Amino acid sequence: MEAAMRAVDTIKSFRETRLSALRSPSEFFDHNRISRPTDLNQAVSRISYNTRYFSGNYGLVIAVLAVYALLTNPLLLISLGFLIGGFTAINKWAPEPMQVGDHVVTQKSLYTGLFVIGLPLLWWSSPLGTFFWLVGASGVLIFAHASVIEPGVESEYAAVQDGV
Template sequence: QSVKEESQKRLEALRPWTEFFDRQRISKPNGYSGISQRLSFNLRYFQNNYILIVLLVIAYFLITQPWLLVSVAFLVCGFKWISSLPTNEPTVIAGKSFTQLQLWGIYAVISLILLFFTGISSTLFWVAFICALVVCGHAGFMDKPVEAEFEGDEQV
């Protein structure tokens, strides 16, 4: 499946935002088992909504940090370009011949230096922290819908 098809499928499977933000279903869980049950259910139930939230947080960080955006663009374009080169033919750049393996090495070194200077580690920490806080906070405090309580029950 292509990325476009997968994205379309996930967008169509989003739960309604009115259901996602239903304040009447927010309540304090009953201990660790209550949190565990809610996390297990809600992470599956709202999975696509959570993925979209994570992508929006990542997009926010990329937009607010232009050098990080340039670095990520370099990573994506460089990866795509080197991957498209023939493996058994050398590539000539500025009159010097490079194998694909040498280009991967040069690309890795430049990428690491670029990411180091853009502060990727702190950005990754904050993205992970914010996403974990939002997703786990929502999943832990959002009660199951009433319909879910009756799943698996057989009618007499």
């Protein structure tokens, strides 16, 4: 019961902190505010403001790209499932040594077997390539969006409130 209450509290906290930062799709995709920055200073200023203002939306973009990357690399999905499922299964069903025939199987030997099979499988599925693709793709999308969207009128009030 206590675990369920913690889960509910975690979901409420996530909703209050992360989802409250989401801007509406009509504001995020407002084609009327798209313009080319005149110089590098204006682009940097827009990126600085828009990455804070649309931080929830950009986090959602990264999450969607991460799910896409996992779904398009099934070997990575299988290897991660194997490793995470193996850890979970070993912790849940094999906390104590077991006698199997003439051998005693310990948790340490199960983890060794999991690593011997799981790590080469994970290496073969190229997680670093997927990670760097995710960083590059999200960086390009976020910086491109943040640099071409003009800040709204509220950005002028934010500058006054910050004491600038």
